[in-house]
Amino acid sequence: MCMVEVQNIKKSFGRVLAVDNVSFKVKRGELLGLLGPSGCGKTTLLRIISGLINPDQGVIFMDGKVVTALPPEKRPTSLVFQNYALFPHLGVFENIAFGLRIKKLPMKEIRKEVQNILEIVGLLGTENRSIRQLSGGQQQRIALARALVMKPSVLLLDEPLSNLDAKLRLETRLYIQKVQKALGITSIFVTHDQEEALSISDRIVIMNKGKIVQIGTPEGIYSKPNSKFTAYFIGKSNILSGIIRSDRRGNGLFTLASGQVLRVKSDIKTGTKCSLVIRPEYIQLLDEAKESENNNIFVGWVEHITYLGEVNYYRIRLEGNETLLVSEYGYGVSKKLIGEKVFISWPISACLVLQDH
Amino acid sequence: MIFNKQIIHKSKYIPAILLSPGLLILTLGFFIPLIMLFVISFYKGVPGSGLMVEEFTTGNYLRFFDAYYIEVLLRTFKIAIYTTILSLILGYPVALVIARSSGKIKSILLAIVLVPLLTNVVARTLGLMIILGRHGPVNQLLDLLGVPKINFIPGELGIIVGLTQVFMPYMILSISSVLSNIDFSLEDAARDLGSSKFGAFWKVTFPLSMSGIVAGSLFVFLLSFSSYVTPRLLGGGKVMVITMLIYQQAMQLLNWPFAAAVAVILLILSIVLVTFYTKATTSSKLIDTPVYGDFQKNHFSFQDFFRKINDWRYDRVTAARLAVDVLTQKSALIRVLATLGLYFGKFFIKTWKIFIVLFIIVPLPLVILSSFSASSMITFPPTGFSIRWYTGIFERMEYVRSFLLSLRLSLLCVLISVSVGTLASLALARYNFRGREIIRSVFLSPLMLPAVIVGLALLRFLASIRWVATFQGILLAHLILTTAYVIRTVSSSLVGFDNSLEEAARDLGASAFYTLRKVILPLIKPGLIVAAIFAFIVSFDETTVSIFITGGRTITLPVRIFSQLEYGLDPTVTAISSLLILMAVIALFIIGEVFGLDKFSIK
Numbered sequence: 001m002c003m004v005e006v007q008n009i010k011k012s013f014g015r016v017l018a019v020d021n022v023s024f025k026v027k028r029g030e031l032l033g034l035l036g037p038s039g040c041g042k043t044t045l046l047r048i049i050s051g052l053i054n055p056d057q058g059v060i061f062m063d064g065k066v067v068t069a070l071p072p073e074k075r076p077t078s079l080v081f082q083n084y085a086l087f088p089h090l091g092v093f094e095n096i097a098f099g100l101r102i103k104k105l106p107m108k109e110i111r112k113e114v115q116n117i118l119e120i121v122g123l124l125g126t127e128n129r130s131i132r133q134l135s136g137g138q139q140q141r142i143a144l145a146r147a148l149v150m151k152p153s154v155l156l157l158d159e160p161l162s163n164l165d166a167k168l169r170l171e172t173r174l175y176i177q178k179v180q181k182a183l184g185i186t187s188i189f190v191t192h193d194q195e196e197a198l199s200i201s202d203r204i205v206i207m208n209k210g211k212i213v214q215i216g217t218p219e220g221i222y223s224k225p226n227s228k229f230t231a232y233f234i235g236k237s238n239i240l241s242g243i244i245r246s247d248r249r250g251n252g253l254f255t256l257a258s259g260q261v262l263r264v265k266s267d268i269k270t271g272t273k274c275s276l277v278i279r280p281e282y283i284q285l286l287d288e289a290k291e292s293e294n295n296n297i298f299v300g301w302v303e304h305i306t307y308l309g310e311v312n313y314y315r316i317r318l319e320g321n322e323t324l325l326v327s328e329y330g331y332g333v334s335k336k337l338i339g340e341k342v343f344i345s346w347p348i349s350a351c352l353v354l355q356d357h
Numbered sequence: 358m359i360f361n362k363q364i365i366h367k368s369k370y371i372p373a374i375l376l377s378p379g380l381l382i383l384t385l386g387f388f389i390p391l392i393m394l395f396v397i398s399f400y401k402g403v404p405g406s407g408l409m410v411e412e413f414t415t416g417n418y419l420r421f422f423d424a425y426y427i428e429v430l431l432r433t434f435k436i437a438i439y440t441t442i443l444s445l446i447l448g449y450p451v452a453l454v455i456a457r458s459s460g461k462i463k464s465i466l467l468a469i470v471l472v473p474l475l476t477n478v479v480a481r482t483l484g485l486m487i488i489l490g491r492h493g494p495v496n497q498l499l500d501l502l503g504v505p506k507i508n509f510i511p512g513e514l515g516i517i518v519g520l521t522q523v524f525m526p527y528m529i530l531s532i533s534s535v536l537s538n539i540d541f542s543l544e545d546a547a548r549d550l551g552s553s554k555f556g557a558f559w560k561v562t563f564p565l566s567m568s569g570i571v572a573g574s575l576f577v578f579l580l581s582f583s584s585y586v587t588p589r590l591l592g593g594g595k596v597m598v599i600t601m602l603i604y605q606q607a608m609q610l611l612n613w614p615f616a617a618a619v620a621v622i623l624l625i626l627s628i629v630l631v632t633f634y635t636k637a638t639t640s641s642k643l644i645d646t647p648v649y650g651d652f653q654k655n656h657f658s659f660q661d662f663f664r665k666i667n668d669w670r671y672d673r674v675t676a677a678r679l680a681v682d683v684l685t686q687k688s689a690l691i692r693v694l695a696t697l698g699l700y701f702g703k704f705f706i707k708t709w710k711i712f713i714v715l716f717i718i719v720p721l722p723l724v725i726l727s728s729f730s731a732s733s734m735i736t737f738p739p740t741g742f743s744i745r746w747y748t749g750i751f752e753r754m755e756y757v758r759s760f761l762l763s764l765r766l767s768l769l770c771v772l773i774s775v776s777v778g779t780l781a782s783l784a785l786a787r788y789n790f791r792g793r794e795i796i797r798s799v800f801l802s803p804l805m806l807p808a809v810i811v812g813l814a815l816l817r818f819l820a821s822i823r824w825v826a827t828f829q830g831i832l833l834a835h836l837i838l839t840t841a842y843v844i845r846t847v848s849s850s851l852v853g854f855d856n857s858l859e860e861a862a863r864d865l866g867a868s869a870f871y872t873l874r875k876v877i878l879p880l881i882k883p884g885l886i887v888a889a890i891f892a893f894i895v896s897f898d899e900t901t902v903s904i905f906i907t908g909g910r911t912i913t914l915p916v917r918i919f920s921q922l923e924y925g926l927d928p929t930v931t932a933i934s935s936l937l938i939l940m941a942v943i944a945l946f947i948i949g950e951v952f953g954l955d956k957f958s959i960k
Binding site: 050051052071072073074077078079081082083085086087088089098099102103146150 | 864
């Protein structure tokens with residue numbers, strides 16, 4: 001059963017097409033990540049869903065009803081703003097009670113609701129504080145509380161973590177996820193941070209230049225990117241260009257510009273220009289060549305090493321002048337030296353071939 | 358596939374609805390009168406009769422090129438230019454001090470500059486009449502020094518000194534607002550690169566403040582060129598300037614078409630100046646952060662000049678030091694004299710800025726001092742102490758009536774213009790529509806045009822609907838001015854307003870009206886309070902426009918004391934003026950409490 005359905009939404013500002021014919025569905029209780037680089041139209045899309053912006057075209061359904069013509073105050077959505085948008089002239093209590101007062105709830109009930117929600121966000125006892133007395137993380141939670149207290153059918157979050165420092169961002173992320181699951185509230189979470197999206201979302205919608213590029217679970221999107229854009233945007237990728245062929249036995253071969261040939265698995269027609277995606281963690285560094293049926297093996301030289309604590313990244317230059325990024329986990333300080341000759345190997349099944357458009 | 362069209366909940370008519378009350382007032386009180394003025398300037402007048410023949414002639418304009426009127430124009434120019442130069446020379450150091458000071462000192466200095474601006478111009482001119490008078494403190498000081506007395510008033514010299522005193526605050530505020538945006542570390546960098554303290558100022562800060570100088574100068578020039586009250590009172594009616602010519606032709610010789618033609622000429626001059634002024638103030642942002650190439654181009658010609666001045670200063674300083682060295686060895690007496698000379702020199706260098714600051718403020722305490730004099734002659738220092746001029750106010754019913762009239766007018770102005778102006782400001786700040794910037798400047802234009810023109814235009818219009826010297830006529834006149842002030846103040850407090858707060862309220866279920874009431878208005882409350890104070894003060898103090906359109910039993914308080922002063926000093930006027938000064942101080946105090954003085958500009 002789907003809670004939100006977005007159909008063929010289009011919106012342009014002047015000559016800029018911000019959202020270009022976008023459609024997707026959000027299931028009840030699901031947390032959907034809306035991910036893309038800045039300027040891709042994801043925030044515009046979120047504001048269209050909230051009713052703050054009118055689309056030029058398209059329909060939005062919520063709980064089976066058309067809401068496209070409804071103003072924001074009539075929609076069953078609550079938005080958590082990027083800068084929180086807490087009212088500076090009101091204290092914590094009044095900020096959270098703002099929407100309840102509009103609903104004309106009796107004071108007793110308002111007090112109860114505010115208490116409840118403050119307990120959920122872990123800020124009981126801050127009712128009488130002014131907004132300025134709160135830290136960034138606390139303000140974030142109050143903003144969330146103000147949205148949740150309205151018991152919206154759909155919670156919309158517009159880059160809610162971008163104003164927090166790295167450590168707090170991680171904590172708050174886990175905590176938002178926990179609250180969302182506990183309340184079972186359908187949510188749409190806009191972010192430009194792929195790690196954030198991967199970790200928190202049930203499903204991810206990837207947008208670029210106003211269009212949806214791919215929709216899928218975090219695992220699906222990471223392991224099976226459908227385009228160079230997704231492969232490049234999500235995680236780290238080696239992307240090589242070349243032409244696909246097949247040998248006599250029907251096995252796929254991928255010829256690089258340098259003339260080197262890789263073995264791949266692919267159904268794409270012979271002679272097509274393609275891109276090859278290999279994640280760095282699939283590539284192994286070897287001291288000596290071990291031929292294997294299921295692996296590609298190449299010779300290369302270590303060009304650069306980045307030490308990141310739990311992982312080392314190597315840039316390996318191949319004979320044909322292409323470079324590959326290779327990651328190695330759990331070894332501490334690198335055993336290899338810059339300029340050292342190495343063998344690299346990766347399973348044929350780890351190569352993903354994408355047709356160029 | 359279902360496509361539905363543009364949604365209804367954001368109507369295009371909202372800005373039009375918000376703007377319409379303001380535009381209605383402006384049309385009635387400003388546009389129609391100005392158009393009528395323009396039309397009349399081409400009619401044939403019958404001097405002395407107040408009658409007009411409605412046939413097209415350019416005769417009124419041609420007549421202005423008579424030697425006498427050209428002389429009036431040139432005299433006005435001369436007075437305005439001297440005033441501008443004097444304000445710049447005296448105002449710049451004060452602006453520098455204000456920009457570089459902070460905390461309490463800055464607030465005090467700003468208050469000293471701002472109190473006169475909020476004080477009624479008649480009250481301020483009264484202070485100048487006392488200071489510059491034949492037996493005033495300045496002439497007493499000259500007498501003491503054995504220098505012959507100077508006849509400041511009535512005369513051009515008095516007008517120039519007076520206008521400088523009256524308008525210098527605008528110069529100071531223009532320059533100090535630019536100076537406070539200049540990064541002080543630039544001067545430190547210049548010092549670090551080897552410039553002297555003065556050299557760093559002269560090569561870095563001064564050129565960067567040029568936009569403030571240009572804007573301030575144009576503004577002061579425009580104001581002094583088109584002022585009426587101060588030249589009329591300090592010139593004793595004998596020094597004819599262009600505004601007095603307009604008043605005389607319209608009100609005394611009853612030659613409406615010619616008065617209208619002179620007003621149109623003044624109007625065109627003003628529009629030219631305002632255009633330059635707007636250019637100077639809007640381009641100031643570019644000058645604040647100069648691109649290196651531009652900086653070189655603009656200021657290269659100065660460089661040699663600066664170097665020469667620096668060399669010259671260096672030579673002088675060394676020469677002086679040598680001379681002191683030689684002299685101090687010669688005799689003890691000379692040493693004592695030299696020390697004393699240096700001491701006073703230093704004292705003067707340290708304190709001359711204080712003298713300028715005193716010059717700005719001193720007429721006001723002087724008026725207050727004089728108001729407690731026991732004698733019916735206004736002398737300085739005042740003789741004896743009495744409050745009889747204050748109690749005397751209540752014995753003169755015309756003053757009480759005028760006071761009550763002004764009070765009613767001002768309160769009504771606050772009520773109407775704050776609501777009308779706030780609506781218009783919301784439309785201008787929240788909505789994007791065609792012609793928005795034009796409408797904004799249209800609303801502010803009554804402040805930029807000479808009050809004499811507005812007064813004359815309104816007089817003709819009000820006469821045609823028989824509203825001259827009526828309450829509603831004066832109210833209309835004041836409303837076009839106070840609404841402009843409200844729009845400017847409220848707009849500036851809407852500038853920093855975070856749009857997402859409004860969106861958050863809508864998202865939480867608030868209607869547009871609820872959002873306005875519970876979110877927008879509470880957040881711009883300081884702006885509204887200041888706007889209300891401005892509206893009150895502007896209406897209560899308005900003089901020049903009102904001079905044209907009041908009369909009979911409806912004479913506002915400032916006009917009443919102005920006409921009294923036209924015939925000479927009157928101690929009751931000093932008492933009333935003191936109360937007006939007190940009102941300005943209270944207003945400034947409230948503004949300072951609500952807003953903070955340094956965030957505040959009155960231009």
